[in-house]
Amino acid sequence: MIAASGSVAAFWWRLRPGAIELAALDAALACDGPRPAVFLQGRAVDWLSEPTGLTAPRRAGADWQVCIGSWRRRNSEPLPAPFRPATLARWIDRICPDRSDRPGPELVFDVGRAPVDGRDRIETLEPILAAASLDRDVTVLVHGQGRDHLAGPGSEAWDQLADFELAALAVVCAADDPRPRLGNLIGPERAARLRDEAFKLVTL
Amino acid sequence: MSAQSDLIVDGKRIALDDDGHLVASSDWSEAVGRALAERAGLRLDDRHWWLIRFVRDHHARYGMPPLMRVVIRAMREQTDQADASSRTLYRMFPEGPIREACRYAGLPRPESCI
Incomplete structure (x- = not known):
């Protein structure tokens, strides 16, 4: 994901970045202006210990931030330089300035990917909880294989969203799909409208 | 150890x-x-125990500790602390209300960075 934060290019990587993501970062680094910020969270953190060109000299100008919770789940040692610890709430506050005065959903999280494992299930939910902790107007749009987050062991963590009204949970279902355990059913047209109307759309 | x-x-x-x-x-x-x-030099009173039990129940139900805003809302509704706020919680547990409550509730240190 690429997000504008003021005039600063901000990159939020939750999976191993590919050539397209790295090229976008390199392009941002080549521009005059504030240093681009990169936030690595969830499975992207697996990649830090691999020998890669992530911190090649040409990328030294980036502000490398790592979700400290994701790091601690995988490592007991301190975060190596040039990476620095950061929190999800602070990152979301940075990339999503408060726009509660604006009509339409403020922040829509799009969940269309099935969890790879229990850790991925939690690390998909955590950005949503972080936004909710900031009292943001949060809508979660679950569709396709993303509905697997709402079923099976570990899915009970998602119940918090409804039980404490932390976020509106919309689940895209076709007429012949099994009914999900959680959330309000919506059709594809309503889902498209939510995406269009969102002040900020984050794909998880 | x-x-x-x-x-x-x-x-x-x-x-x-x-x-x-x-x-x-x-x-x-x-x-x-x-x-x-x-x-840790702390004497637990009724308010501490309310929070400890709330955190334990939440963890048992959802597999993770609650958000601070969830605790504050529940505290306002379930206790005589109608004006509970994050300040109330930090006065109870200055080093971090949720983290300390987890410790005294016998739960693991929260992994989350929220």
Whole structure:
């Protein structure tokens, strides 16, 4: 994901970045202006210990931030330089300035990917909880294989969203799909409208 | 694990991790929670116990500790603290209300960075 934060290019990587993501970062680094910020969270953190060109000299100008919770789940040692610890709430506050005065959903999280494992299930939910902790107007749009987050062991963590009204949970279902355990059913047209109307759309 | 970090409660040795959390959550009892707090120089009152029980119940139900805003709302609704706020919670547990409540509730240190 690429997000504008003021005039600063901000990159939020939750999976191993590919050539397209790295090229976008390199392009941002080549521009005059504030240093681009990169936030690595969830499975992207697996990649830090691999020998890669992530911190090649040409990328030294980036502000490398790592979700400290994701790091601690995988490592007991301190975060190596040039990476620095950061929190999800602070990152979301940075990339999503408060726009509660604006009509339409403020922040829509799009969940269309099935969890790879229990850790991925939690690390998909955590950005949503972080936004909710900031009292943001949060809508979660679950569709396709993303509905697997709402079923099976570990899915009970998602119940918090409804039980404490932390976020509106919309689940895209076709007429012949099994009914999900959680959330309000919506059709594809309503889902498209939510995406269009969102002040900020984050794909998880 | 050094023996210095362990806790003795009612003659039983309770193993703690480097962060002072129970190694085995099944070792927890209210006596253990009280002993953990006293070790940190804290005497638990009714409000502390409300929070500790709330965090334990939330963890049992959802598999993770609650958000602060969830605790504040519940505290306003379920206790006589109608004006509860994050300040209220930090006065109870200055080093971090949720993290400290987890410790005295016998739960693991929260992994989340929220």
